[in-house]
Amino acid sequence: MTDNSEQEYTASTDDPTADEMSIETDVSTSVSSSDSTQHANTVVSAENVSVWYNDEQALQDITLDIPENQVTAMIGPSGCGKSTFLRCINRMNDLIDAAHVEGDLHLRGKNVYDDDVDPVALRRRVGMVFQSPNPFPKSIYDNVAYGLEIQDKEGDYDEIVEQSLKRAALWDEVKDQLDQSGLELSGGQQQRLCIARAIAPDPEVILMDEPASALDPVATSQIEDLISELAEEYTVVIVTHNMQQAARISNKTAVFLTGGELVEFDDTEKIFENPESQRVEDYITGKFG
Amino acid sequence: MATREDVIEDFGHVSRTAGTVFRYLLLAATLFGIVALAVLLLYVANDAIQPLTADPGWHLTFFLTLVVPTLAVSSYLFRTDPVSFRFGASIVGLLAVSTMFAGGMAMIFVDIVPPVVWFGYVLALCLSLAGVVVIERFDRQLPFLARFVAAGAIVVGAFAVVPGLVQSLPVYPTDDILLTLSFGAPIAAVVGRYAAADAGRRGRLLAIGAGVVAIGLGGVVGPLLGVTPVPATVILSLAVVPTAGYAAGIVRRHPARRSGLVLTAVVLLGAFGGAAAVDALGFAGPQSWVDWQFLTSAHSGDAINAGLYPAIGGSILLMVTVAALSFPLGVGAAVYLEEYAPDNRFTRFIDVNISNLAGVPSVVYGLLGLAVFVTYLGQPTGTVLIGGATLALLILPIVIISAREALRSVPDSMRQASYGMGATRWQTIRNVVLPRAFPGILTGTILALGRAIGETAPLIMIGAPNVLFSLPTGLSSKVSAMPLQVYAWASLFASDPFYQAAVPAGVVVLLVVLLSMNSVAIVLRNKYQSDSQ
Numbered sequence: 001m002t003d004n005s006e007q008e009y010t011a012s013t014d015d016p017t018a019d020e021m022s023i024e025t026d027v028s029t030s031v032s033s034s035d036s037t038q039h040a041n042t043v044v045s046a047e048n049v050s051v052w053y054n055d056e057q058a059l060q061d062i063t064l065d066i067p068e069n070q071v072t073a074m075i076g077p078s079g080c081g082k083s084t085f086l087r088c089i090n091r092m093n094d095l096i097d098a099a100h101v102e103g104d105l106h107l108r109g110k111n112v113y114d115d116d117v118d119p120v121a122l123r124r125r126v127g128m129v130f131q132s133p134n135p136f137p138k139s140i141y142d143n144v145a146y147g148l149e150i151q152d153k154e155g156d157y158d159e160i161v162e163q164s165l166k167r168a169a170l171w172d173e174v175k176d177q178l179d180q181s182g183l184e185l186s187g188g189q190q191q192r193l194c195i196a197r198a199i200a201p202d203p204e205v206i207l208m209d210e211p212a213s214a215l216d217p218v219a220t221s222q223i224e225d226l227i228s229e230l231a232e233e234y235t236v237v238i239v240t241h242n243m244q245q246a247a248r249i250s251n252k253t254a255v256f257l258t259g260g261e262l263v264e265f266d267d268t269e270k271i272f273e274n275p276e277s278q279r280v281e282d283y284i285t286g287k288f289g
Numbered sequence: 290m291a292t293r294e295d296v297i298e299d300f301g302h303v304s305r306t307a308g309t310v311f312r313y314l315l316l317a318a319t320l321f322g323i324v325a326l327a328v329l330l331l332y333v334a335n336d337a338i339q340p341l342t343a344d345p346g347w348h349l350t351f352f353l354t355l356v357v358p359t360l361a362v363s364s365y366l367f368r369t370d371p372v373s374f375r376f377g378a379s380i381v382g383l384l385a386v387s388t389m390f391a392g393g394m395a396m397i398f399v400d401i402v403p404p405v406v407w408f409g410y411v412l413a414l415c416l417s418l419a420g421v422v423v424i425e426r427f428d429r430q431l432p433f434l435a436r437f438v439a440a441g442a443i444v445v446g447a448f449a450v451v452p453g454l455v456q457s458l459p460v461y462p463t464d465d466i467l468l469t470l471s472f473g474a475p476i477a478a479v480v481g482r483y484a485a486a487d488a489g490r491r492g493r494l495l496a497i498g499a500g501v502v503a504i505g506l507g508g509v510v511g512p513l514l515g516v517t518p519v520p521a522t523v524i525l526s527l528a529v530v531p532t533a534g535y536a537a538g539i540v541r542r543h544p545a546r547r548s549g550l551v552l553t554a555v556v557l558l559g560a561f562g563g564a565a566a567v568d569a570l571g572f573a574g575p576q577s578w579v580d581w582q583f584l585t586s587a588h589s590g591d592a593i594n595a596g597l598y599p600a601i602g603g604s605i606l607l608m609v610t611v612a613a614l615s616f617p618l619g620v621g622a623a624v625y626l627e628e629y630a631p632d633n634r635f636t637r638f639i640d641v642n643i644s645n646l647a648g649v650p651s652v653v654y655g656l657l658g659l660a661v662f663v664t665y666l667g668q669p670t671g672t673v674l675i676g677g678a679t680l681a682l683l684i685l686p687i688v689i690i691s692a693r694e695a696l697r698s699v700p701d702s703m704r705q706a707s708y709g710m711g712a713t714r715w716q717t718i719r720n721v722v723l724p725r726a727f728p729g730i731l732t733g734t735i736l737a738l739g740r741a742i743g744e745t746a747p748l749i750m751i752g753a754p755n756v757l758f759s760l761p762t763g764l765s766s767k768v769s770a771m772p773l774q775v776y777a778w779a780s781l782f783a784s785d786p787f788y789q790a791a792v793p794a795g796v797v798v799l800l801v802v803l804l805s806m807n808s809v810a811i812v813l814r815n816k817y818q819s820d821s822q
């Protein structure tokens with residue numbers, strides 16, 4: 001993860017509406033990577049993770065392994081705990097007084113819930129993109145450089161900001177207005193700015209909490225293209241309530257169902273074509289949820 | 290029974306009489322206070338300014354040079370280009386308000402803080418800032434505490450040594466040059482950066498240079514126009530250059546608004562042209578009590594010679610003290626309560642009591658000031674420090690409440706984003722929350738200061754003198770204030786001339802100051818609201 005500043009990506013602005021509904025074609029492109037063994041390159045590994053909000057259990061004994069450099073999607077109906085699980089990975093749940101976590105969650109072998117783990121230090125290794133775009137009321141440049149500045153990182157900030165914006169497919173649109181406020185961008189641009197901000201400090205994992213749910217279809221499609229590209233270099237965990245989106249962009253899919261249960265976790269293709277569980281099949285075919 | 294074939298001929302009517310009566314009663318309730326106050330203010334303003342005593346020719350001249358052209362240009366602009374109209378009008382307002390504040394500032398430099406002392410402190414500030422930057426840049430490997438101590442030593446050392454050193458120099462430049470360097474240059478730097486933000490480094494430097502030169506010329510040009518060098522420099526730095534820079538900046542960004550400047554020019558030319566014309570034609574102006582003499586002389590037993598100067602200066606010093614005390618305390622408390630405080634009984638107890646404190650009568654705060662500062666701490670009565678501290682206590686709850694509201698209006702998603710990037714709570718507050726909440730905090734503080742500037746009872750309680758013949762010169766000298774002086778004229782010197790002229794004139798000055806402070810707060814708030822949308 002150290003040589004990524006050498007590579008460049010350009011925005012893939014192909015016709016975003018093409019193939020939007022053809023799930024099979026998109027999934028087939030990622031089958032090769034999902035054949036790799038599940039335990040070889042596990043980045044995040046959860047063992048019996050349970051979460052309570054006060055007395056209400058939001059997650060029940062979640063156990064799953066998230067592989068490196070792939071997109072892992074979490075789908076499920078509202079209130080099924082998929083966002084809660086995402087927020088366990090970088091301990092954002094710590095910010096909620098009522099939340100209480102049990103179980104082990106390892107990030108590259110280290111249990112993030114060990115007593116000696118500083119959640120702030122942990123979050124510096126994990127990037128996060130939120131549901132609605134939330135750039136800071138600062139310039140575009142300062143938004144992207146924020147993580148570098150708070151972490152006191154060494155290096156050429158101009159270079160890193162440029163690379164991050166290029167990787168987030170935003171550079172061409174904003175390169176002449178880096179000192180303009182990030183809030184002046186459109187919603188889709190703001191979300192790509194947030195992605196650039198998240199990847200600038202070069203995190204181990206990028207967590208995305210329904211990153212496209214507040215965006216229009218064109219912007220959504222741009223974000224989806226971007227996620228697929230990011231997965232070449234980063235481990236991406238994405239929560240979505242849009243099943244087509246999960247099918248289009250993810251290699252692995254975890255299906256959470258009501259009550260905070262992980263019902264099935266497998267290759268995306270298998271989940272969508274031949275799920276083991278009847279409940280998952282019902283959910284995916286729209287019979288419930 | 291109605292069938293589908295029935296045709297409705299009339300739906301009938303429902304009476305709205307009660308509702309209409311209710312609506313106009315509410316309107317009356319809304320207007321009652323405003324109308325009553327407006328009538329009183331017209332009455333007071335008439336007594337203070339006495340416009341009817343002027344020559345009819347004076348009125349006619351200003352009507353022709355100022356009122357007619359202004360109305361003509363405004364109505365044309367307002368119909369064709371409302372945005373430019375607002376821009377032009379805002380420049381006029383900005384110039385008026387900033388000139389007034391510049392007058393107050395000039396008063397401080399003329400009678401309270403000699404420019405050389407100010408220069409010494411500014412130099413100390415610059416040197417200590419430079420020292421801190423150097424430490425931060427070259428000694429990052431040192432632990433935080435060591436850097437903190439070193440920086441503290443540099444700051445304290447600079448402030449202890451530099452001002453005295455500067456003052457002990459055998460020869461130093463004239464006051465206006467010192468002020469240009471230490472007061473005008475920083476303002477010109479900010480204004481120039483704004484005005485030429487898109488012009489690149491060279492353009493910005495040019496703009497800043499132009500500002501500094503303009504301010505520097507004040508010391509030369511001012512005396513030719515009958516203004517001594519120090520006030521001329523201050524007015525240029527605080528009123529003319531910022532207004533011009535703002536106008537230039539807006540015109541560069543929105544060239545279409547250029548036509549609004551016509552309105553500004555018409556108003557300025559009309560005002561100065563009219564003044565020159567009545568002077569040349571020999572028309573006498575109104576025998577206003579709010580005149581230069583009233584603003585620049587001290588109290589006198591004789592109403593015609595009485596003035597408000599020490600009280601204005603006292604109010605300014607009190608406001609500076611109050612702001613310096615209540616802003617850090619109030620914002621600190623608000624940040625703690627909003628960002629750090631756990632939700633427990635203690636916090637809730639504090640919460641409730643801050644709201645209660647905001648409603649405690651000001652005379653009680655005066656008593657508190659007397660008890661704490663004078664009786665227990667043994668301070669002399671009626672000084673700037675005591676008065677400022679008492680008034681600061683008085684507005685502290687208001688500052689805390691408004692600052693908390695500003696902090697609460699920062700969207701939680703911003704905090705989440707910052708924490709998600711691995712920021713500590715302190716980094717989140719410093720980099721995200723405070724910058725975003727700052728305009729709101731500033732607005733609330735200015736409005737609270739507006740309350741403090743009108744308070745009389747606490748000053749009476751702590752023994753501020755009713756009559757003062759010179760400006761206070763430091764924190765430990767006795768202070769009077771505008772409302773206190775007006776109160777003294779209305780009670781101790783209750784004779785007809787004082788009642789009918791000096792008191793209204795004092796009230797007008799006090800209200801003008803208050804309203805311009807509030808207008809600054811309102812402009813800030815509107816700008817903040819439009820920026821955050």
